[in-house]
Amino acid sequence: MPRRTWSKVLPPEAAEREAAGLRWLAAAQGSGGAAVVTVVALEGPRLVLERLTRAHPQPLHAREFGRALARTHAAGALTWGMAPPGTRGDGVIGAARLATPTHPEAPDAPRHWGEFYATYRLLPHLRNAVGRDSVSPQGARAVEEVCALLVDGAMNHPQPQLLEPDTPARVHGDLWSGNVMWTETGCVLIDPAAHGGHAETDLAMLALFGLPYLQDVLAGYQEVSPLAPGWQDRVHLHQLHPLLVHAELFGGWYGDQAVAAARACT
Incomplete structure (x- = not known):
């Protein structure tokens, strides 16, 4: 039977980046990592993917997904902010210019997670959110x-x-509930912004928009790779990036939530 596929057309660099991210995440499946939608072909701006069939969420699938996600994270990355191999320039995700030998003025690789998270994930979106009046100057100071x-x-x-x-x-990087596809055989990852980051970021984003059976996902994750003490207190910190992105794109309520999350961190 021919493989069932579907296609989407993106700007060429975006299609390349998504295909590279899916393949990089899928490479962790050999060590028990999470299932990832298969890239069938990349034809310039056209990304051809395996067609998945949706099913109702199941707690057993949620728990197994948590175990598998822990193993995907454990596959690791070479540097903070590392873009997936095969991405043009293999630079730092979110950098205005990729850090390559031909771009010596590009930003250096971040020294640690906090520097990466602030410089490449928070501050660019904060500036844009302030520019569209989604975050007030006072709120910006909190961030x-x-x-x-x-x-x-x-x-x-x-x-x-x-x-x-x-x-x-090795994180998915955009792991809201809509990017976890529930199928008859379990959960499958789609639409990543994959990079080298902090594992708690993926889990915090699952909580932000309400994944079904999230407690089962967390229980499965902790069975395989227990989270560091105090992780519950850091959820606001890890949700700050998606909240700022939404404040930049949609304004209003998301800006208020981003500022509230920042104030909860200090």
Whole structure:
């Protein structure tokens, strides 16, 4: 039977980036990592993917997904912010210009997670959110205070047990509930912004928009790779990036939530 596929057309660099991210995440399946939608072909701007059939969420699938996601994270990355191999330039995700030998003025690789998170994930979206009046100047100062602590390394914290404390995890990077596809055989990852980051970021984003059976996912994750003490208190910190992205794109309520999350961090 021919494989069932579907296609989407993106800007060529975006199609390349998504295909590379899916393949990089899928490489962890050999060590028990999470299932990932198969890239069938990449034809310039056209990305051809395996067609998946949706099914109702199941708690057993949620628990197994948690176990598998822990193993995906444990596959690791070479540097903080590392873009997946095969991405043009193989630079730091979110950088205005990729750090390559031909671009010596490009930003250096971040020294630690806090520097990466503040510089490449928070501050660019904060500037844009302020520019569209989604975040007030006073609210921006609350976020900037968090960013200063992050850059100084004061908010760094260990990874889950399967990773060394200061080793980047292999994260999906945009793991809201809509990017977890429930099928008859289990959960499948789609639409990543994959990079080397902190494992708690993926889990915090699952919580932000309400994944079904999230407690089962977390229980399965902790069975395989227990989270560092105090992880519940850091959920606001890890949700700050998606909240700022939404404040930039949609304004209003998301800006207020981003500022509230920043204030909860300090």
